[in-house]
Amino acid sequence: VARHLGRSRGITVDPDEVLVTRGTAQALDLVARTLLRPGDPVAMESPAYPDAVLAFRTARARPVGVPVDAEGLVVDRLPPRAALVYCTPSHQAPVGPVLSLPRRVALLEWARRTGAWIVEDDYDTEYRWARLTLDPLKSLDADGRVLYLGSVSKTLSPRLRVGWIVAPPPLLAAVVAVKQVTDPFAERPVQRALARFIDEGRLALHVRRTAAVYGARRAVVLRCVAAELPAFAVVPGEAGLHVTVSAPADPDRLDALTRASAAAGVAVRSVRQSAVVLDGYAHDGLVLGFGGIEEAAIPAAVAAVAREWSG
Amino acid sequence: VARHLGRSRGITVDPDEVLVTRGTAQALDLVARTLLRPGDPVAMESPAYPDAVLAFRTARARPVGVPVDAEGLVVDRLPPRAALVYCTPSHQAPVGPVLSLPRRVALLEWARRTGAWIVEDDYDTEYRWARLTLDPLKSLDADGRVLYLGSVSKTLSPRLRVGWIVAPPPLLAAVVAVKQVTDPFAERPVQRALARFIDEGRLALHVRRTAAVYGARRAVVLRCVAAELPAFAVVPGEAGLHVTVSAPADPDRLDALTRASAAAGVAVRSVRQSAVVLDGYAHDGLVLGFGGIEEAAIPAAVAAVAREWSG
Numbered sequence: 001v002a003r004h005l006g007r008s009r010g011i012t013v014d015p016d017e018v019l020v021t022r023g024t025a026q027a028l029d030l031v032a033r034t035l036l037r038p039g040d041p042v043a044m045e046s047p048a049y050p051d052a053v054l055a056f057r058t059a060r061a062r063p064v065g066v067p068v069d070a071e072g073l074v075v076d077r078l079p080p081r082a083a084l085v086y087c088t089p090s091h092q093a094p095v096g097p098v099l100s101l102p103r104r105v106a107l108l109e110w111a112r113r114t115g116a117w118i119v120e121d122d123y124d125t126e127y128r129w130a131r132l133t134l135d136p137l138k139s140l141d142a143d144g145r146v147l148y149l150g151s152v153s154k155t156l157s158p159r160l161r162v163g164w165i166v167a168p169p170p171l172l173a174a175v176v177a178v179k180q181v182t183d184p185f186a187e188r189p190v191q192r193a194l195a196r197f198i199d200e201g202r203l204a205l206h207v208r209r210t211a212a213v214y215g216a217r218r219a220v221v222l223r224c225v226a227a228e229l230p231a232f233a234v235v236p237g238e239a240g241l242h243v244t245v246s247a248p249a250d251p252d253r254l255d256a257l258t259r260a261s262a263a264a265g266v267a268v269r270s271v272r273q274s275a276v277v278l279d280g281y282a283h284d285g286l287v288l289g290f291g292g293i294e295e296a297a298i299p300a301a302v303a304a305v306a307r308e309w310s311g
Numbered sequence: 312v313a314r315h316l317g318r319s320r321g322i323t324v325d326p327d328e329v330l331v332t333r334g335t336a337q338a339l340d341l342v343a344r345t346l347l348r349p350g351d352p353v354a355m356e357s358p359a360y361p362d363a364v365l366a367f368r369t370a371r372a373r374p375v376g377v378p379v380d381a382e383g384l385v386v387d388r389l390p391p392r393a394a395l396v397y398c399t400p401s402h403q404a405p406v407g408p409v410l411s412l413p414r415r416v417a418l419l420e421w422a423r424r425t426g427a428w429i430v431e432d433d434y435d436t437e438y439r440w441a442r443l444t445l446d447p448l449k450s451l452d453a454d455g456r457v458l459y460l461g462s463v464s465k466t467l468s469p470r471l472r473v474g475w476i477v478a479p480p481p482l483l484a485a486v487v488a489v490k491q492v493t494d495p496f497a498e499r500p501v502q503r504a505l506a507r508f509i510d511e512g513r514l515a516l517h518v519r520r521t522a523a524v525y526g527a528r529r530a531v532v533l534r535c536v537a538a539e540l541p542a543f544a545v546v547p548g549e550a551g552l553h554v555t556v557s558a559p560a561d562p563d564r565l566d567a568l569t570r571a572s573a574a575a576g577v578a579v580r581s582v583r584q585s586a587v588v589l590d591g592y593a594h595d596g597l598v599l600g601f602g603g604i605e606e607a608a609i610p611a612a613v614a615a616v617a618r619e620w621s622g
Contacts, residue, residue, distance in 0.1 A: 051492075
């Protein structure tokens with residue numbers, strides 16, 4: 001995993017900074033149980049990734065929404081006393097903006113000042129679409145405040161249940177102690193197979209090959225949206241397997257649209273259906289995933305959504 | 312699993328009463344997180360199974376020790392306000408007595424009266440050594456107060472990480488909801504293989520065959536202890552892969568004995584080393600496991616322990 005991160009995400013980690021988990025759900029649960037006490041405020045991007053909200057609420061912590069704009073998480077709006085902040089700097093889930101460099105610097109400075117932890121969920125950034133993209137926040141983490149999460153759920157399969165937490169060793173030891181309580185043995189055969197897959201360069205090759213496929217799909221999505229859904233504006237995003245297109249907030253109309261699209265055979269969700277809105281988020285939009293649709297099927301799918309929208 | 316329980320333990324369960332977990336550690340953790348709130352008192356046999364103590368403490372609950380005598384858990388000494396009681400009726404871990412039938416009836420009545428849950432950890436009773444043994448407490452559970460835990464850790468391997476929780480469906484649904492947070496996917500290949508292994512009768516056959524091996528080892532252990540360790544009294548137990556022999560409490564001397572035995576190549580632990588003593592438990596003893604030693608090696612091992620004891 002350390003080698004995979006070095007190759008794919010440009011961060012250098014030692015193996016003793018890595019805990020392999022059964023996917024990001026377990027990673028979030030372990031982090032929440034290790035770092036949070038009942039009632040602790042947890043700062044989260046709003047709209048927020050529902051599984052993260054669930055993990056923090058299950059630990060009896062209290063998610064507090066922080067708005068997101070075109071530069072990502074609005075760091076100035078972070079609550080002063082959060083125990084940790086959960087964020088998706090590479091590709092805000094689900095809206096899409098990249099956390100800008102000035103915001104990254106400010107976020108790390110905020111964590112240093114307040115003593116809060118930063119949980120960076122880098123869930124889909126093996127697939128990056130811009131020529132120049134920022135390395136993970138973790139790469140700037142001089143003070144050891146960042147816990148970095150990743151997985152093979154996007155690159156290989158969510159059914160493999162392999163993810164990882166990168167954190168400073170003393171903190172990681174505390175996370176490992178909680179994992180011992182609930183899940184004391186590693187999945188050796190799967191981990192060995194994956195390690196070999198990484199060491200032989202086959203994961204990197206697989207990502208390159210699938211990136212060509214996904215990149216072509218993404219280009220078709222963007223072209224079709226521009227042509228057929230002029231009411232929606234593409235949120236500039238640089239990574240991952242979905243494009244978010246924003247629209248004026250009208251949840252009823254978007255709900256009707258997603259229902260009608262589903263009836264027409266196109267699975268598409270609105271931002272509000274995909275996320276937990278924790279503060280007064282005024283917008284909405286559609287999350288257009290292209291991980292599971294063939295390139296050739298995309299124009300008809302977008303056309304079907306456009307038909308339902310205008311009809 | 313339902314079929315395995317019917318065959319091996321004489322309890323009839325519906326598949327919708329069973330949740331398959333990654334072993335008993337996860338089962339305990341899920342049960343603790345589902346049923347306990349911070350500060351809740353949890354009644355536990357003392358000496359207690361350390362992993363259960365750990366699971367309950369990790370949920371910020373408060374283990375309270377209840378003494379164990381020759382009839383098992385002393386039900387009269389249960390605290391009036393426990394949220395749940397954790398117990399090992401078939402073979403108290405680690406001391407060994409079987410919970411007597413009158414105590415079982417009293418325990419169920421206590422749970423009915425107080426509204427507490429009973430967690431029955433039936434960790435090793437696929438291997439039973441008496442001609443007539445009691446079925447699990449769960450088989451008497453008319454009021455749906457018992458959560459029954461089991462695993463393949465003793466019959467097949469702890470590395471398989473397969474265990475189960477049997478509970479009334481509404482309660483089980485709450486446990487499943489917590490599992491979704493931390494570990495949302497089942498280990499399909501392993502579960503399918505195990506289901507086939509059970510359905511084809513091969514697990515039952517395997518238990519019968521290994522029971523012959525373990526039973527022979529147990530007989531040798533009992534014979535050698537009687538001959539060579541007269542200071543120790545065998546605790547009458549009817550199940551499982553260890554025999555506990557009691558001795559006057561003298562932790563220093565038993566610690567020295569186990570250290571010297573380890574140096575002589577015999578891994579043996581005292582009750583206090585194997586368990587968490589939660590109340591004023593006045594005894595001690597040795598836990599003689601025979602799951603991992605060949606029958607032919609047992610006499611020399613017991614002789615080595617006896618030598619260290621008298622030397």
